[in-house]
Amino acid sequence: MKVSKRFALAVVGLSAAGTLFGAGVATADPSAPPANAYERPLQGVGSDTTDLLMNGLAEAVVGDHDGNPATPDQKLIASWDAKSALGFKSRAVGCDYTGNPTPDSAYVVGTRPNGSGNGQKALRDAFTPATAVENCLDFSRSSSNPSAGNLGGVEVQAVQLATDSLGFAVNRATSIPRQLSRQNLYDIYHCTFGGFTGATPARKALIPQAGSGTRSSWLGMVGLTEADLAVTGALPCVSDQVDGSARGGGSPLQEHDLRFLKTNQIAPVSVAQWISQMGGSAPSDQRGPSMLGSIIQTNGIVAHPMELSASFGPAETITQGAASKLTRTVYNAVPTKRGDAAHTAVNNPLATLVFVDTDPGAANTSLICQRADVIKKFGFAPISTCGTGSIINPQ
Structure with missing residues (x-):
């Protein structure tokens, strides 16, 4: 099946995008x-x-x-x-x-x-x-x-x-697919996607530190709760640690800090934060080796996160039921x-x-x-x- 693509800074428009990237603020x-x-x-x-x-x-x-x-x-x-x-x-x-x-x-x-x-x-x-x-x-x-x-x-x-869009980031050198469906994201964070399975998975699905609004939003988007994470031994692929170790350790992942993202890791990120860091509006660039992934929608369209539109990652039906939109x-x-x-x-x-x-x-x-x-x-x-x-x- 041929997958169609679209790319636009839909919210800010191209002229406003120039303001963003040239702002230097x-x-x-x-x-x-x-x-x-x-x-x-x-x-x-x-x-x-x-x-x-x-x-x-x-x-x-x-x-x-x-x-x-x-x-x-x-x-x-x-x-x-x-x-x-x-x-x-x-x-x-x-x-x-x-x-x-x-x-x-x-x-x-x-x-x-x-x-x-x-x-x-x-x-x-x-x-x-x-x-x-x-x-x-x-x-x-x-x-x-x-x-x-x-x-x-x-x-x-x-x-x-x-409105902010939540997307996923991977290391530029990763073998994790850079285009994923909502079903794929669900399966990754439920440790049933290739490489994320088993008691000692080769790949890790990261979430930010406890108390983070991004953590709360992302868990809801992938069909998880804090109660799911609290079950001993459950979801071994899901980590809130920079190194991908067991949840609740001493090196929590600060939301939107992707400087140490490894090739076997995937993490949620605020697209607005990623853009601010790229465009110089942030005091420091914490994107590190990361790149933003794209969402394959059920209609075959690949939604690119920098669209920053209400249509990015729309609510869709997956095997487990409804998946909320990524905005x-x-x-x-x-x-x-x-x-x-x-x-x-x-x-x-x-x-x-x-x-x-x-x-x-x-x-x-x-x-x-x-x-x-x-x-x-x-x-x-x-x-x-x-x-x-x-x-x-x-x-």
């Missing part, structure tokens, strides 16, 4: 101005997938931060990287977070949180009375829908931001009720102005949603529902 932790990053009124942490995007938006979005029209507008958002050896300070008094340079999956109060889940836990602690970091944060980044299990008694709105919505979690006994409503008009579209029937009122140019530059697809979202963990 590397983003990291917030810096001056203002002189102190804690002077930015909206402080956030969390997802590794969206930290580059939110860092870019933090530099682009300015506004009235103090309600005084006589003072100059300033940058409103401080978005702190998921991973750094450096600590940071999110308020003028207290709120000193220590660094976290390794892909450590454990959440520790007062340590820079790495990943969507840990970012949600940090946001929980910032809105829960009597914690060491109470009132230290205003939002968290999340590459998957926030989980009530991370939020304690805090209610949040999961505010949609953009996902990314979010910012914005608290709406505190974790105190009364579940006091959070009143933060500035957070609403920046993140929330308060009039979806008209022009988008969210300041970050208005910056589709920045969203495209970091490899994400703008969406019409940006700024809207549902309540998570209602109180």
